[in-house]
Amino acid sequence: MNEILADIERWRSAGQRIAVARIVDIEGSGPRDPGAAMAVNSLGEVAGSVSGGCVEGAVVMEALELLEGQRDAGITSFGFSDDEAFSVGLTCGGTIHLFIEELNW
Amino acid sequence: MSSIYESYRNALQAEEPVVLATVIEGKNVGSKLLVFGNENVEGSLGSSELDRVVSRDALGMLEAGTSEVRHYGLDGEARQHDLSIFIETHSRSPQMIIFGAVDFTRALAAQSKLLGFRVTVCDAREVFVTRRRFPMADELVVDWPDRLLKRIGEDLGQRDAVCVLTHDAKFDVPALLSSLATRVGYLGAMGSRLTHEKRVDRLRQEGVTDEQLCRIMSPLGLDIGGRTPEETAVSIVAEIIAIRTGRSAPRLSQTTGHIH
Numbered sequence: 093m094n095e096i097l098a099d100i101e102r103w104r105s106a107g108q109r110i111a112v113a114r115i116v117d118i119e120g121s122g123p124r125d126p127g128a129a130m131a132v133n134s135l136g137e138v139a140g141s142v143s144g145g146c147v148e149g150a151v152v153m154e155a156l157e158l159l160e161g162q163r164d165a166g167i168t169s170f171g172f173s174d175d176e177a178f179s180v181g182l183t184c185g186g187t188i189h190l191f192i193e194e195l196n197w
Numbered sequence: 198m199s200s201i202y203e204s205y206r207n208a209l210q211a212e213e214p215v216v217l218a219t220v221i222e223g224k225n226v227g228s229k230l231l232v233f234g235n236e237n238v239e240g241s242l243g244s245s246e247l248d249r250v251v252s253r254d255a256l257g258m259l260e261a262g263t264s265e266v267r268h269y270g271l272d273g274e275a276r277q278h279d280l281s282i283f284i285e286t287h288s289r290s291p292q293m294i295i296f297g298a299v300d301f302t303r304a305l306a307a308q309s310k311l312l313g314f315r316v317t318v319c320d321a322r323e324v325f326v327t328r329r330r331f332p333m334a335d336e337l338v339v340d341w342p343d344r345l346l347k348r349i350g351e352d353l354g355q356r357d358a359v360c361v362l363t364h365d366a367k368f369d370v371p372a373l374l375s376s377l378a379t380r381v382g383y384l385g386a387m388g389s390r391l392t393h394e395k396r397v398d399r400l401r402q403e404g405v406t407d408e409q410l411c412r413i414m415s416p417l418g419l420d421i422g423g424r425t426p427e428e429t430a431v432s433i434v435a436e437i438i439a440i441r442t443g444r445s446a447p448r449l450s451q452t453t454g455h456i457h
Contacts, residue, residue, distance in 0.1 A: 094209050094287075101206075116221055116283040117266050121456055126264040127285045165227045189266075191221040191283055197201050197229055197240075 093129045099139035100131050100195065108133040110195040111155035115142050116167070120186035131195070134159050142190060146170075154192055165193035201229050201240045208233065208287070215287050216255035218242060222281035224271060234259065234289075242282065247273040255284050262288045262356055290315040291356035294349075294381075296342045296372045297363035298325035301387065304426035305360060307333050308434050314358070319345050321368065342372030350379040358383035358437050360417065364392055370399050377409050383437045385417030419446050 093114070103110055114129045115122075123144040130140035130148065132155035141148055147170045157163045171187040199207075208215035214234030220226050220242055230248055231239040232255040241248050250273030258264070264285045270277030293309040295302050298320035306316045310333050319338040320326045326337050338345050342361070353359070359376045361369045364387050373396075376384050388396065393415040400410065418432035419439065439446040449456060 093205075093285075097206055097209060114283070114285070126266075126283070167221055191219065193219075193227050195202060197227070 093127070096129060096131050096140035099137075103131075103133045103137070104195075108135065109159050110134075111158045111192060112195050113142060113151050113155060113168075113190045113192045115188055116191045117189040118186060119189075122186040122188050124188075132156065132159075143170075143188065147188070151190065151192070158192055158194060165191075167191055201231050204239055205231055212289065214259055214289050216252075216259050217285045217287075218251050218255055219283045219285070220280055221266065221283045223279050230255075232256065232259075242280075244272050247271065247280075249273065250275075251282060251284070255286070258284055259286045259288055260354075262286060288356070291358070292317065292353065294319065294345070294353075294357070294359045296320065296359070296361045297365075297368065297387075298322065298330065299362050301362050301426045301429055303331060303333075304430035305362070305433055306331055308427075308430040309358075312434055312438075317345075320363075342368065343375040346372075346375040346379060350375060353379040353381040355380065355382035356441070357381050358385070360433060361386040364388040366396060366399055369396060370403065373400060373413060374403055374405070377405065377412060383440055384412050384414065385433060385436070386413055386415040387417055388415060390416060414440075 100110060111132045112129055115124055115126050117126060124142055128142050130138060130142050130151060132138050132152050136152060136156060138152055142151060154168050158165065167189055169187060169189045205215060205217055216232040218230040220228045225243040228242050229240045230242045230251055232252045236256065238248065238252050242251060247269060250269065254267060266281050266283050268278045269280045269282060271279045291314050293314035293316045295305055295318050298318055302318055306318060309316050316334045317336040317338060318326060318331050318334045319340060319342055321341045323339045326339050328337065331337060359381050361372045363369045369386060373386060397410060414436065417436065418429060419435045421432045423429045423432045435446065
């Protein structure tokens with residue numbers, strides 16, 4: 093979270109709503125450890141990362157849905173994607189579990 | 198009254214040890230407990246008994262530097278799965294204490310900073326321990342190693358490292374003796390095999406046991422064929438990582454199994 097605080101502070105002072113996604117658990121291979129975080133504001137701007145770029149796009153969609161009230165705070169998981177399926181996942185074969193919530197605490 | 202986020206942010210910015218516990222599954226998803234290194238807490242996870250159990254676990258995890266999901270009953274009961282709680286720890290930075298202000302020290306200090314260590318360079322010779330030579334160090338200490346460790350040795354733990362780069366028995370024997378009295382996780386001493394053999398003799402004369410000698414990595418570093426101070430620094434920090442993770446450090450291309 094440390095590395096995204098500067099962006100979060102800027103967005104907070106501009107009065108923007110912010111969603112935060114944090115890695116809480118990893119199975120198998122994963123590029124970042126529990127605690128790695130990214131933040132998304134209501135304009136769709138992004139700070140930080142939770143993988144090597146494999147799932148960030150999908151996390152932004154989840155974060156925006158949360159800010160628009162289309163989903164609740166909770167756990168979202170991304171697993172292995174094989175190339176043919178075009179699904180979102182980690183090419184390294186691991187599974188990451190993220191907790192996504194609004195920064196309103 | 199500041200919010201939990203603001204207290205958390207302030208602690209992170211001040212580099213104070215802090216733990217953020219969040220309910221991620223079960224009753225009261227999103228509720229938070231912030232636990233400080235001095236055992237103060239802010240917020241609540243929904244029950245005072247739960248808060249007490251989680252803050253105790255949080256402080257243990259802070260010491261170990263781990264972050265993970267743990268499961269509890271609604272009042273913190275063990276072996277129950279009503280709640281999943283993500284406990285995110287922020288320990289203080291690990292420390293790298295380098296004894297000896299030599300050429301290798303510069304490179305090792307810079308490399309250690311890259312890995313997030315708080316770096317202290319200590320040498321009893323004032324002319325060598327200058328800000329101009331070690332602009333990257335967090336702290337420069339002109340003193341004898343054993344005197345520095347008498348002051349800070351008790352704070353050193355598994356995540357910390359001491360590297361003795363003096364290869365001069367007058368400095369490194371007392372430095373190693375006082376380092377062995379700490380709980381430091383990595384203890385390395387520079388020098389050729391011959392230098393180390395002589396050093397071992399002197400350490401034995403001082404009453405150091407075989408078991409204690411096993412804690413000293415010397416010659417220090419992995420065998421990557423490094424020559425320059427910069428290459429040597431890479432081999433030393435690579436050994437520190439391998440010891441922390443319990444790996445034997447072969448090439449990944451020649452092994453199988455999980456990387457992380």
